[in-house]
Amino acid sequence: MARKPAKANRRHPLATVVLIAIGLAFTGGGYALFTSTATAQTDTSATSTASSVAEGSKLFAANCATCHGLNSEGTGNGPSLIGVGAASVDFQVGTGRMPLAMQGPQAMEKPPQFTAEQTQALADYVASLSPGPAIPTADQLTANGNATNGGELFRINCAMCHNVAGAGGALTEGKFAPDLTGVDSKYIYEAMLTGPQNMPVFNDHNITPEDKRDIITYLKYLQNNPSPGGFELGNLGPVAEGLFIWIFGIGAVVALTVWLTAKSN
Amino acid sequence: MAHDDSSGKDIAATSSGLDAGAGTAVVPASAHAEADGGLAVITTDGFENPGHPPTRPRVTDIDPKKARHAQRAVYTLFYISIAGSIFALAAYMAFPINDDLNSVRLNTVFLGIGITLALFGIGLGAVHWAKSLMSEEEGEDIRHPVRGTDETRLRAVQIFDEANKESGFGRRTLIRNSLIGALVAFPLPAVILFRGLAPEYSNPAALLETTMWKTGTRLTLDPSGLPVKAADVTIGSAFHIIPEGLNDQPDRLEQKAKAAVLLMRINPADLNVSPGRETWNYDGIVAYSKICTHVGCPVALFEQQTHHLLCPCHQSTFDVNNECQVIFGPAKRPLPQLPITVDSEGYLVAQSDFTEPVGPSFWERS
Numbered sequence: 001m002a003r004k005p006a007k008a009n010r011r012h013p014l015a016t017v018v019l020i021a022i023g024l025a026f027t028g029g030g031y032a033l034f035t036s037t038a039t040a041q042t043d044t045s046a047t048s049t050a051s052s053v054a055e056g057s058k059l060f061a062a063n064c065a066t067c068h069g070l071n072s073e074g075t076g077n078g079p080s081l082i083g084v085g086a087a088s089v090d091f092q093v094g095t096g097r098m099p100l101a102m103q104g105p106q107a108m109e110k111p112p113q114f115t116a117e118q119t120q121a122l123a124d125y126v127a128s129l130s131p132g133p134a135i136p137t138a139d140q141l142t143a144n145g146n147a148t149n150g151g152e153l154f155r156i157n158c159a160m161c162h163n164v165a166g167a168g169g170a171l172t173e174g175k176f177a178p179d180l181t182g183v184d185s186k187y188i189y190e191a192m193l194t195g196p197q198n199m200p201v202f203n204d205h206n207i208t209p210e211d212k213r214d215i216i217t218y219l220k221y222l223q224n225n226p227s228p229g230g231f232e233l234g235n236l237g238p239v240a241e242g243l244f245i246w247i248f249g250i251g252a253v254v255a256l257t258v259w260l261t262a263k264s265n
Numbered sequence: 266m267a268h269d270d271s272s273g274k275d276i277a278a279t280s281s282g283l284d285a286g287a288g289t290a291v292v293p294a295s296a297h298a299e300a301d302g303g304l305a306v307i308t309t310d311g312f313e314n315p316g317h318p319p320t321r322p323r324v325t326d327i328d329p330k331k332a333r334h335a336q337r338a339v340y341t342l343f344y345i346s347i348a349g350s351i352f353a354l355a356a357y358m359a360f361p362i363n364d365d366l367n368s369v370r371l372n373t374v375f376l377g378i379g380i381t382l383a384l385f386g387i388g389l390g391a392v393h394w395a396k397s398l399m400s401e402e403e404g405e406d407i408r409h410p411v412r413g414t415d416e417t418r419l420r421a422v423q424i425f426d427e428a429n430k431e432s433g434f435g436r437r438t439l440i441r442n443s444l445i446g447a448l449v450a451f452p453l454p455a456v457i458l459f460r461g462l463a464p465e466y467s468n469p470a471a472l473l474e475t476t477m478w479k480t481g482t483r484l485t486l487d488p489s490g491l492p493v494k495a496a497d498v499t500i501g502s503a504f505h506i507i508p509e510g511l512n513d514q515p516d517r518l519e520q521k522a523k524a525a526v527l528l529m530r531i532n533p534a535d536l537n538v539s540p541g542r543e544t545w546n547y548d549g550i551v552a553y554s555k556i557c558t559h560v561g562c563p564v565a566l567f568e569q570q571t572h573h574l575l576c577p578c579h580q581s582t583f584d585v586n587n588e589c590q591v592i593f594g595p596a597k598r599p600l601p602q603l604p605i606t607v608d609s610e611g612y613l614v615a616q617s618d619f620t621e622p623v624g625p626s627f628w629e630r631s
Binding site for chain 1: 593
């Protein structure tokens, strides 16, 4: 069908090439026009913009696509990012857990590799692929909720892994629940919302945004108030306390006994 | 210095009034010739008692300046003790406990420092006094023989004999036997009272075999008691669940200790469901007892990528993919699964109670 005699072809042989050239010019020009206007509109806004999506797309292709796939569909080395939302990206990249330094039991917290703007761009890009949990707003993160309710929720939902004082704890095969002292409220919220690494997801039906704020309030209360019991010894419980009393308590008893029974000079 | 560790020689040497050959008295080897052997322990190669080393004078015995120095140290320690006591009194008043948690800390710390100084001052001062200033010359206190004289022993037997005759304890056997009977019966009420501390009028095993879950009981959030919709449980979620109405129970903590459940949703393709349990999960939502089958700690450390459940007490690990089979640790049985489904309004409900007793083993568990 394509191989008709040249006479029967009413179009010039170069017509296809010209058409493609015109199409490309229009698309590229339109794209350039569109992005430049978008930048002009929302230069100061931190919300998702086409330019930051484009910037995020570039950053993603350069830094993340090796493991997560060019279309963030996931590969053997990394999970799919479809539907994880901006909150997940902000947590993983903002705390330096991503990009991974190496494959291991779990992603480790590191100094972040990207600036806040780049992290935002990556989050915008991933959020633009499919809907997912958004980055919490500032009014969701104020630590002025009900610390009593937060404490109860923390003990029921979080304390078994993160320790009742949020000091962290061990899991299986090299994994661990990190210490929550000094962690930014935003990252605590995002971790609950998205369930990074092996942490379960605590969505808004399980722990409502108000409850999440209460939990953050409780953690900040623990962090900002001294322990009434004196030395905390890392809040690690009987292991640290036992070690302390065996070394210093029994040590003092041994020293006193030696002094008591030694012959005076 | 008292010398309690007397060897056999000391006894033999000081108890010359006793028959040297009697009983198990230990006699020195040199006395063997005139003693009649009997049960005496003869040591032919024993150590000679070297006696005490010569008393070595301390610096405080020689140098009066050092003695004065030691004296000053001792009374300073006692003064520190007095200061500590007064400090503790003052601290109790200066740092009262109020609503602020920090006040508890300050009160405890300063009161503790004061009392510590008070007690340690006395103790250290007394020991330092004894060690540096009190006379240190060694002396010997020989231990007297344990066995009484024959007259004393004879008299003791006589006293018992007289008492028996006067009271008629041996003669009036009816009185004696009834007294023994009364003494035996006396502790019996205590046994009954202690039995009364255990659950009465109910079989404790039956209490352990059932929980609050019944057919149609809604799964509700701990602690709020709000029902949970199947659609709310997203993949990777872990919900801490109590049965509906638990918060209204008078014995809610006892009930919660048996009925607590962990609800998780994982990809249905990851679940290996054994025959007979096909309908127990709802589209990948599974509910397992939170009570460890080892000693009953709450198992709730859910790893949402590996689908392992870890018990924080003894590191028993359960594999949620394979119906919470034990893959590590001391637990012997998998966690019991709660069969769940949804009701007409979309809320998650229990199909029935657990099909086996939850928690650790007990005697009557078959």
